[in-house]
Amino acid sequence: MKLYMQVMIALGLGLKRNWHIFAGLLLGIFAGVWLHTNQNPVIMNALTFIGQLFIRLIQMVVIPLVISAIVIGITSIGDSKQLGKLGTKMICYYAIITTVAVALGAGLALLLKPGAEAVAYINSDVATGIQAQVAATIEAQKGNLLNIILGFVPKNPLEAVASGEMVPIIVFAVFFSVALARVGEINRPFVSFFESIFAATMKITDWIMCFAAPGVFALTAVAVSAFGPDIFIAISKYLGVLALGFGIQLFVVYPIFLRIFSKVPVWMLYAAIAEAMMVAFGTASSSATLPLTIACCEKRGISHKITSFVIPLGATLNMDGTALLQVVAVIFLAQAYGIALSPLLIVQVALLAIIASSTSAGIPGAGLITIALVLNGLGLSPEQLVAGFAFLFTIERITDMMRTLVNVTSDAVVAAAIADNENEIDYDLLTNPKEYNEVID
């Protein structure tokens, strides 16, 4: 079948099932533009309330879901050799995708030079209000890499659960589940307990998704209302390079990746996860989208064994969209301030972005905090660092929405590829001939 037909069908299927969320998203953009010119605190407060309510509802199920998914996933793989094989493959796939993302970001930014002549805009006083906060963030991140890695291991797992720190929770859940898998049959009551928790959290996710359209509408409207058309014009080149990078990642890199490593039809996969992609855009949080990413993949035929292991880890560690943004942003600032970018410096930026992105939590804004790690070695003066960083803050939300969509999509892409390799995918369900016929009609 011709490529454009496949794309149309996928779009048709994805939108048909989720047209209400898509409508929420589009209306949210319009409402945001309107609100920018017609400041209305009552409407803004109402929208902020609805958006926050939606995010909190999904966040409410994330921790029980992640722990139970990992326990079930790892114990169902059971044998430690197979687990090692799957784990290694997962890390390799995620590493490939993130490396391509940073190479792409660096290539585009060097070629299209979004930072040239941007210095006047960065230095204007748009962001003076947040400069003190920014300076503190940069300071806190200095030399912080080892501490960040130390923080991955929880001193007290219950404390990590209580404060909602995803990486330590996952580290503990993985250790615990491998141990459970090792102890054999005696683990049954415990695993059944987590199976019940998982089933219940999935049910709650279904209920919450009835609220997705107004939730996404409100979140998008609030985010868009913060920007006027003026800001878009002033930094359109920067945003354009980012959008191009994200677009290439979504529409060229992932399809090629899936073609090389699996036989998963990429457009069908996108149709399957369209709901998760839109919610990722609305919430700007991979963690909050996690229940939905798992639900979409499982409903469309990717086995629980794979999704429950690969997606929670991906939602916390695999941040290729974030890595791409970090590279583009850092090169943008270097260009704006006239810093010579030697090949060595570019490689350093790319490597640091891979590390910094994967230490970012799957929550809004996390990638902009860890970018300080990448910026520190660039040779910007302290004033330039603060002004540049503050500038990035002003346009943070909109770029966060885009990169989170990419982060979430790549989790599903890697899960689908691994499921294909392991014969853990039901192609009849994924390609769903019934719906497919309807669209062609």
Ligand code: ASP
């Ligand atoms: N918001 C992103 C995510 O949840 C992380 C980031 O800030 O880049 O995937």
